[in-house]
Amino acid sequence: MLKAIVIGAGFGGLASALRLRKKGYEVLVLDKLDKHGGRGYVYERGGFTYDAGPSVITAPFLIEELFALFDKQMDDYIELVPVEPWYHIRFDCGARFDYSGSLQKMISEVERFCPSDVKGYQQLLEKCRTIFEVGFLKLGDQPFSTLASMIKLAPEMIRLESYLTVHQLISRYIKDERLRQVFSFHPLLVGGNPFSTTSIYSLIHFLEREYGVWYAMGGTGAIVKAIVDLMDEVGVQSRLECTVSKIIVDRGKAVGIETRDGHRIQADLVVANADAPFVYKYLIPKNDRKKWTNARIEQVKFSMGLFVLYFGTNKRFVDVNHHTILFGPRYRDLLEEIFNKKTLAEDFSLYLHRPSRTDPSIAPPGHDCFYVLAPVPNLQGNVEWSAVGEEFAGRILAYLERTVLPDLRNHIVDRFFVTPEHFRDNLLSHHGSGFSVQPTLFQSAYFRFHNKSEDVENLYFVGAGTHPGAGLPGVLTSAKVVDRLVSEAV
Ligand SMILES: Cc1cc2nc3c(=O)[nH]c(=O)nc-3n(C[C@H](O)[C@H](O)[C@H](O)COP(=O)(O)OP(=O)(O)OC[C@H]3O[C@@H](n4cnc5c(N)ncnc54)[C@H](O)[C@@H]3O)c2cc1C
Incomplete structure (x- = not known):
């Protein structure tokens, strides 16, 4: 063999x-590492189950296919449940936008923010559908081993305007600055700056709409476990550590x-x-x-780094959604500092994950389990994480307390964080990048x-x-x- x-x-x-x-x-x-999953590692501490990384599960058919290879059903191993809204977005000024799986609700939200952007939003969705059909369905799983394969594609790339950045493409259709943020943040989920990521990545909009946003009961670690169980059943060997x-x-x-x-x-x-x-x-x-x-x-060009703070509370913050994005006071300038100047800014934008909203079993009864993530410079910058990490964590917690988690610090019973140094030292990611290589054209x-x-x-x-x-x-x-x-x- x-x-x-x-x-x-x-x-x-x-x-x-x-x-x-x-x-x-x-x-x-x-x-x-001592467990499977890589960035999908799981930390278990004091009754809390913290998924280290991936939290937004989309295109579950790609997982299903792995089980189907061996005539098995994914549903026999994992329970996936839909998340709604997909993202709750909060601006620094206090305005809130529910990024929903329902198209009708999305249109109402866009209308509430800027009625004249509704038509542009609908046209944007159509554009993203076209990009998705080519970028994901037709080309996603094709190898690009030769220059000829790329040259063959060039006319199609030009037709789709891949030379535009995600933010440029969005801005063609959407005029309201806050809505431009709402529809351009997706590259950050794959390590890119919306101001330099090729607009091909706008396909993520449609990918989510086509396949939904899901959560695996037990956490993303339950998906890793299911895949490892399948590996055991079919005779794939592993050696950890x-x-x-x-x-x-x-x-x-x-x-x-x-x-x-x-x-x-x-x-x-x-x-x-x-x-x-x-x-x-x-x-x-x-x-x-x-x-x-x-x-x-x-x-x-390497992706940005990530600062991820995991915490458990002895109280349930019942009003907080499963996925919350908190935009800070600056957008373009903050990203410029993170990606290009590689300096740690005073302000930040955050993604807050509260899986215990959907699945209370991952925290002790009456408790909540969170992580909050801030994009930060990778280690090509000179941030001394051992000196500033704790202070940065404190600033984030204070911000969360002022915005969405009142009295938070009096309720934290467990907390720890990782910096880009974790990505370099434990995951062997070059320059401690969170997502490896940036998705530029x-x-x-x-x-x-x-x-x-x-x-x-x-x-x-x-x-x-x-x-x-x-x-x-x-x-x-x-x-x-x-x-x-x-x-x-x-
Ligand atoms: C905080 C965070 C949140 C995220 N959120 C999402 C999300 O919501 N949705 C989503 O789809 N994606 C998300 N992502 C991105 C996604 O998690 C990653 O892109 C994906 O998991 C990377 O998978 P990978 O196959 O590249 O391997 P990795 O997960 O990077 O694993 C690589 C493995 O290789 C091992 N390794 C490295 N070098 C060696 C060596 N020399 N010898 C032995 N082993 C080695 C490492 O220990 C590691 O286990 C997130 C990522 C992070 C960090």
Whole structure:
């Protein structure tokens, strides 16, 4: 039986492992952490179950497909429930917008903010549908291994105006500044600045509308657990707390890996789910790389970093929605500081996750379980997290207390936070980026890290830094691309 090694047990790695197993490979998944899931890690403390990362579940059919590979039903493993509203948005001035799954409610909300934007909103949705049909349905799971594949696509990209940024595209249809924020924040969910992300990513609008926004009872960790149960059933092996320090290359071909403690494991093919720039720079000897030299890797634009504060309260904040976005006083200028100047600003915009609204079982009775996330500069900036982290956490809690969680600090019974240093040190993400490579036009499709290595044969890449990109729909789709490429290679 041919042997495959998957480095990394993030969603992309787990999906690839199952797809390779289906092809008949003996599959071994290796991960540095003590649990599966990567950014979908779960912290269990004092009766609280904190999902570390992904919280907005969309396109569940991509998970369903993994079970269907083995004639199983996802519903036998996971209970998904819809979330409504999808996002509750609060502006710094106190205005509130419910971003709903119901089109009618959305139109009413847009009308309440700016009646003259209703028509533009409807036209915007149509535009996003067209982009979705090409960008997601037609091209999402296609490999972009050759320049010819990209050139062939150029007329379509021009027709769709992919040269515009998300914010430019939205601004064509929406005039109200606050609504422009409401409809342009989505790139932040996949590591991009709306002012530099290609408008192709406006497809996320329609993706959500097509497939809905869901929550897995028990948390996103319940999805990881279900996938791992399936792996056990079909014979995919895993080894946790095992760091890969090298991909062994023999005459241009990946032939196995070496672990940090010196073990060598042979394989017929290797799939890297670890961060692609990190893998090239640190796991593949320099002499085996022609394209992805260290200098070239450092030219890549990396996504922002994330500051995530997890906390549990001895009270239920019953009025708070499952997903809340709190826009700070500045938008463009704040993003400029985070992405380009890479300085930590005084103000912030936040995403507040309160899964215990939908699922009280993840907190002790009468308690609530939260995380709040702030986009911050990645480690290419000079923020001294050990010095400022605690103070930054305090400022965020004070802001939450003033806006949506009154008297919060008197009710917190558990709390901890992670900074971009966690992403660098524990997830081995280059420069501590939250989502690997930024989704700009010239870092998408052919221009992103290829799913089949250009430098080393029998080496494939799956996950956020590769095509089509970050987010669960992106990384699960990248596993489909690898599936296709492996089939083409044999
Ligand atoms: C706070 C946060 C919130 C998010 N919210 C959402 C959301 O709501 N919805 C959504 O769709 N997406 C969300 N995302 C994005 C999404 O979580 C990621 O894009 C996705 O999970 C990344 O999956 P991946 O396959 O790239 O692997 P990762 O999750 O990045 O996992 C890679 C794994 O590789 C392991 N590894 C790395 N190097 C080595 C090595 N040398 N040896 C062994 N193992 C190694 C790491 O330990 C890690 O477990 C969020 C991300 C974060 C951080």
